[in-house]
Amino acid sequence: MGIDAVLDGEIVAFKDGRPSFELLQSRINLHEKHAIDRASKAIPVTYMAFDVIYLDGRRVCEQPLEERKELLEELIVPSERVSVSTYVPGDGTALFEAARERGLEGIVAKKLKCPYRPGRRSRDWLKIKTTTVADVVIGGWTQGEGGRSSSFGALLVGAYDDSGLRFSGAVGTGFSDRTLSELVPELKKRASERCPFSEDPTGTRGGHFGKPIRNPRWVEPELVAKVEFREVTSAGRLRAPSYKGMRTDKAPEDCRFEDLTA
Numbered sequence: 187m188g189i190d191a192v193l194d195g196e197i198v199a200f201k202d203g204r205p206s207f208e209l210l211q212s213r214i215n216l217h218e219k220h221a222i223d224r225a226s227k228a229i230p231v232t233y234m235a236f237d238v239i240y241l242d243g244r245r246v247c248e249q250p251l252e253e254r255k256e257l258l259e260e261l262i263v264p265s266e267r268v269s270v271s272t273y274v275p276g277d278g279t280a281l282f283e284a285a286r287e288r289g290l291e292g293i294v295a296k297k298l299k300c301p302y303r304p305g306r307r308s309r310d311w312l313k314i315k316t317t318t319v320a321d322v323v324i325g326g327w328t329q330g331e332g333g334r335s336s337s338f339g340a341l342l343v344g345a346y347d348d349s350g351l352r353f354s355g356a357v358g359t360g361f362s363d364r365t366l367s368e369l370v371p372e373l374k375k376r377a378s379e380r381c382p383f384s385e386d387p388t389g390t391r392g393g394h395f396g397k398p399i400r401n402p403r404w405v406e407p408e409l410v411a412k413v414e415f416r417e418v419t420s421a422g423r424l425r426a427p428s429y430k431g432m433r434t435d436k437a438p439e440d441c442r443f444e445d446l447t448a
Contacts, residue, residue: 191261192240194302195271199231204289208419235262236271237302247302254302286316291416317414319430320345320446322354323438324409325382326402327373337366338373341429342387342402343411345443350384352443354422356399357413360429376405410436418447 199209213225238258239247246254255273262270274281278295285293292315300310326342329335340358344351361369381388381404388399410433415424424446 189261190240190242191238193235193258193261194237194239195233195235197231198234199229205291207425230266232266233268234271235268239302239304247304249301250299251296251302252298282314282316289417290316292316315416317416318446319412319414321410321412321433321436321441322357322424322446323351323382323407323441324373324405324411325351325353325407326404328356328399328402334366337370338403341369341411342383342399343413343424343427344383344407345441345446346439347443351382351407352422353383353385353387354418354443354446355424355427357411357424357427357429359427360414365429372409373403373405376408378404378406380404382407407438410434410438410441 197210198205199213200206201209209229210231213229213231216222216225235258237251238254238261239245241257241261246257249257258270262268264270273296275298278293282293285291292313295312295314297310300308303310322343322345324341325344327338328340328342330337330339340356342353342356344353346352381402388402412430412433413424413427414430415427417425419425422443
């Protein structure tokens with residue numbers, strides 16, 4: 187007799203023992219059977235079960251987290267394709283430091299007695315990220331849309347290596363209205379017809395949220411910004427970068443690409 191259950195979980199592709207969002211993206215939006223078969227062999231994925239919501243005709247959302255975890259352990263037979271996310275009661279600081287040392291994205295801290303609240307944010311669950319902060323050079327910008335049509339959509343940034351200013355991605359979040367109004371004149375003041383990056387990123391999927399970069403406005407590489415990001419992809423792009431402020435005390439040539447991956 188089968189078990190009727192609804193689980194909360196996530197599909198993960200692993201690289202060197204760590205979840206890789208970049209690898210997982212390469213399996214998204216495949217439609218042809220041979221492409222799907224090829225990707226499933228080249229990039230196997232695992233379903234990580236976090237929680238159980240519904241079990242054999244009854245909602246279990248109101249049961250305490252510890253009880254739901256016990257139910258989950260009883261339901262799942264771990265294999266290469268299905269696994270249960272482990273949890274460590276107490277000592278969250280040590281777990282966070284271990285996640286940071288391994289280069290993981292972070293941890294989720296949950297109160298042991300808390301219920302499952304579908305579709306709602308709660309202080310009972312806190313996502314604590316291990317992010318990196320670094321300095322990058324602004325080399326251009328893209329035109330804003332909607333409420334930001336009068337300013338820019340994203341800053342095009344990079345850092346120096348032996349080849350010159352290496353493109354590192356587009357930063358489109360973290361800006362207040364005041365920041366936008368202050369940055370636009372500085373960008374226009376440094377307008378240039380020449381792409382300052384060692385490779386022109388126009389047309390690549392290096393824009394905000396992976397969008398192609400079209401009709402960029404280049405600037406002289408004189409401004410340095412501080413950004414926060416999760417990781418550097420194999421293509422040298424910052425993943426989920428967010429603007430944190432300007433660095434008026436640092437020279438652009440001191441922004442080195444190796445510092446992004448340190």
